Amino acid sequence: LAKTTQPISMDSYEGQEVNITCSHNNIATNDYITWYQQFPSQGPRFIIQGYKTKVTNEVASLFIPADRKSSTLSLPRVSLSDTAVYYCLVGERNTDKLIFGTGTRLQVFP
Amino acid sequence: DAGVTQSPTHLIKTRGQQVTLRCSPKSGHDTVSxxxxxxGQGPQFIFQYYEEEERQRGNFPDRFSGHQFPNYSSELNVNALLLGDSALYLCASSASGTPKETQYFGPGTRLLVL
Known part of the structure; x- marks a missing residue:
């Protein structure tokens, strides 16, 4: 069974744009792709959700190609407070179970 | 409006013991996962409750069981604790009729098994 994979870590500087990609080639046909942010010893916090193409809210954008086998979370102009672990969450084809990605630890430097 | 709440925040048990964790969903939510x-790992799905029934289950042994009450709150029970059960246990709530990936998480219960 294919895993939902993400880069282990990324480094950035304040003010830069950060793009984090999640590979989910076993995604259920009708399910959404959702991204969460998690700080140490806290529960994940909802960031953004989409089904296809592009979605934008006040904190992030989400890009989803036509085949939906991957997605990219874009954080514009990151700040130190964006240092966290970021997870994608998708439904798995055939089982429809929710599967978190492997997580990306983002470190933002001043 | 209170979000998802969990109790206790921390817990220490010894191998072989049993533990019960509690969760109150966000107001208006009827589904608890x-x-x-x-x-250092991502969250692993244990199970989901809706209308007081277990609707879906991940790859966890029968030692893990749960319950949902008429007020939508939920309990997670783990029997015969193993050292490997040490983890942060997260409860998430959602509303039926919304995408199931839209989950609101509580702060978690950190369980340490000695």
Whole structure:
């Protein structure tokens, strides 16, 4: 069974744009792709959700190609407070179970 | 409006003991899911409750069981604790009729098994 994979870590500087990609080639046909942010010893916090193409809210954008086998979370102009672990969450084809990605630890430097 | 609440925040048990964790969903939510998050790992889905029934289950043994009450709150029970059960246990709630990936998480219960 294919895993939902993400880069282990990324480094950035304040003010830069950060793009984090999640590979989910076993995604259920009708399910959404959702991204969460998690700080140490806290529960994940909802960031953004989409089904296809592009979605934008006040904190992030989400890009989803036509085949939906991957997605990219874009954080514009990151700040130190964006240092966290970021997870994608998708439904798995055939089982429809929710599967978190492997997580990306983002470190933002001043 | 209170979000998802969990109790206790921390817990220490010894091998072989049993533990019960509690969760109150966000107001207006009727579905509760439980996750286990080992240190440095992503959350792993345990099971989901809706209308007081277990609707879906992840790859966890029968030692893990749960319950949902008429007020939508939920409990997670783990029997015969193993050292490997040490983790952060997360409860998430959602509303039926919304995408199931839209989950609101509580702060978690950190369980340490000695």
């Amino acid at each position: 439980w996750y286990q998050q080992a240190l």
